[in-house]
Amino acid sequence: MLPAGVCAPIEVNVAKNILVFEIDERQLGVSADLVVEVVRAVTPLSLPRVPETVMGIINLRGEVVPVxxxxxxxxxxxMPVRHxxxxxxxxDGxxxxxxxxxxxxxxxxxxxxATDEAEEDSEPTGQLAKTTLGFVQLLNPWDLLSSDDRAELASIVSSAPAREAKG
Incomplete structure (x- = not known):
């Protein structure tokens, strides 16, 4: 029997790519279909009145991107942003x-x-999956922000000229 909050993987047949990344030596993954690119981190520009999970914004080739x-x-x-x-x-649209x-x-x-739903009270990772790199916690990026927070960010981003967000 597995401890509470631990999910067992299920064997499967249909293959899908996920991008695996690490945070504190934890392997997390997001669907590769959602990923535009991976870039070296830069320190984001802090903004007032943004959701607490938003570090700030960066300018990615002229596009304002919340971090x-x-x-x-x-x-x-x-942890501070490191080089x-x-x-x-x-x-997201x-x-x-x-x-x-x-x-x-x-x-x-x-x-x-090859995934199993995590329990309701768990972190926003949602699923544990067996991959070619081992076990990975799948992350649903849309669960990280509420719909109100996404709408607020969309408003901030649309009103912020990209030249102000250095990055």
Whole structure:
């Protein structure tokens, strides 16, 4: 029997790619379909009145991109941005977000049914999956922000000229 909050993987047949990244030596993954690119981390420009899980914004080739504090979202200890860190850029409709990670690891094959739902009270990772790189906690980026927070960020991003967000 597994301890509470620990999920057992399920074997599957349909393959899917996920981008695996690390935070505090924890392997997390997001669907590669959501990932636009991975870039070296830069210190984001802080903004007032943004959700507490937002570190700030960066200018990514003229596009204003909010940077989510993935550690805070996962209830881990805060860390400043380091030159070895990565930002995983994902797209949510017309808006891009960056997930701050210690490092991007690799693309891994995930069998679509090789996951098990996490318990309701767990972190926003949602699923544990068996991949070609080992066990990975799958992250649903849309669970990191409420719909109100996403709408607020979209408003801030649309009103912020990209030249003000250095990065």
């Amino acid at each position: 989510l504090d993935t550690r805070k979202c996962l209830r881990l200890a805060a 070895t860190d990565h930002l995983v850029i994902i797209r 017309a808006l891009c977000y960056a997930l701050h990670a210690d490092r991007a690891v690799d693309l891994a094959m995930l069998q679509s049914d």
